[in-house]
Amino acid sequence: MFSDRTAWITPPSPLSVAIAARRALPGLIDLTAANPTEVDLPPLAPELVAALADPGVVRYDPDPAGPLAARAAVAAHYASLGHRVEPAHLRLAASTSEAYGWLFKLLCDPGDAVAVAHPSYPLLDDLARLEGVALVGVASTWHGRWELDLDALDAALTPRVRAIALVHPNNPSGAYVTLDLRDALVERCRRRGLALVVDEVFLEYPHRDDARRAPSFVGCDEVLTFTLSGLSKTLALPQMKLGWVHVGGPPAARDEALRRLEHVADSYLSVGAPVLRAAPAWLRHREALQRPVRERVAANLAALARAFAGESPVTLLPVEGGWSAVLRLPATRDDDDWVRALLDRGVLVSPGYFFDIPGDGYVVLSLLPRPDQFAEGVERLRGVVAEDGAVTPAR
Ligand SMILES: Cc1ncc(COP(=O)(O)O)c(C=O)c1O
Helix, strand or coil, rough: CCHHHHCCCCCCHHHHHHHHHCCCCCCCEEEECCHHHCCCCCCCCHHHHHHHHHHHCCCCCCCCCHHHHHHHHHHHHHHHHHCCCCHHHEECCCCCHHHHHHHHHHCCCCEEEEECCCCCCCHHHHHHHHHEEEEEEEEEECCEEECHHHHHHHHHHCEEEEEEEEEEECCCCCCEEEEHHHHHHHHHHHHHCCCEECCCCCCCCCCCCCCCCCCCCHHHCCCCCEEEEEEHHHCCHHHHEEEEEEEHHHHHHHHHHHHHHHHHHCCCCCCCHHHHHHHHHHHHHHHHHHHHHHHHHHHHHHHHHHCCCCCCCEEEEEEEEEEEEEEEECCCCCCHHHHHHHHHHHHHHHEEEHHHCCCCCCCEEECCHHHHHHHHHHHHHHHHHHHCCCCCCCC
């Protein structure tokens, strides 16, 4: 009765069941909390909420590309970051996730594949499968930062692969794409006729500068390049449901992609008028909306670094940007075991394998929880690791 493309939707795993049961009890510190509207950050100011009640919202004026005023506001946002973007090269969607779905429809036939750099954001797999597309994970190896294994990438690029996807900076590792990696990817896409799909939702949350870092891929015009982002992370407004795709590349391929994407978008017309009307005002307040998130993430990251400084069985992997951090715990237990041991002490983290981090002992933390809760959660984690008696320093 049901489609093969949903056959992978299985009942919750034993770990998910255990987490749900613990959530039902009081006292859990949730170090996976990544919803900016639920971690005591300042709410959207009333005058910015009022932008949703623009008098123009009473009209339905469908535009599959997204209204020009909203696209111009996104282009102005990029201009404020130093990137020149044409509103004509943008398409608006209800979220970055929806935009991924459109790109898989645009680029892939059922059975085709997209190569993606691991570790990576787990929703990508689901989004691809829902379109009948396979994701081929390409391993990264740890050299003080995760570096994509280019030999593994070359081996993964079978004729069914239509695109290479990456997250810049990565969720959860926080690693930005370097200029060298950018060149290596562009070269492969050009040689093999592949598209690049680059998710930049965390681009504006760097923790430090780095001259080796690639800039936004909105400036990449050597190969067909789709750059995705949206309000959910850029302005910490996931509830508003607005994302976008910038299409860049050689003009013939770029214009054909834009034309086809417009048709895909026309089949849904999914973004609501109030959000489209309000987005320009919100984007103009970028600094004010990002600042509390930046401060929160920086404070929690500093607390984490202090907690595991010096000789410690726990290593905080260096984080370049984004809202999450990866801890390497002693490999005496696998990820699942660690998550369960921590859950028993009332602290919830994500297992590294959720994000295809290879090896045992990795857990992922959100950097968004309230600082007092974050500190208490990290203290509990320290206690569990200490009691575990593992004196083996993390590798
Ligand atoms: C890397 C990455 N891309 C995309 C998304 C989803 O963004 P949106 O809310 O715009 O669908 C997330 C959400 O956590 C994410 O981590």
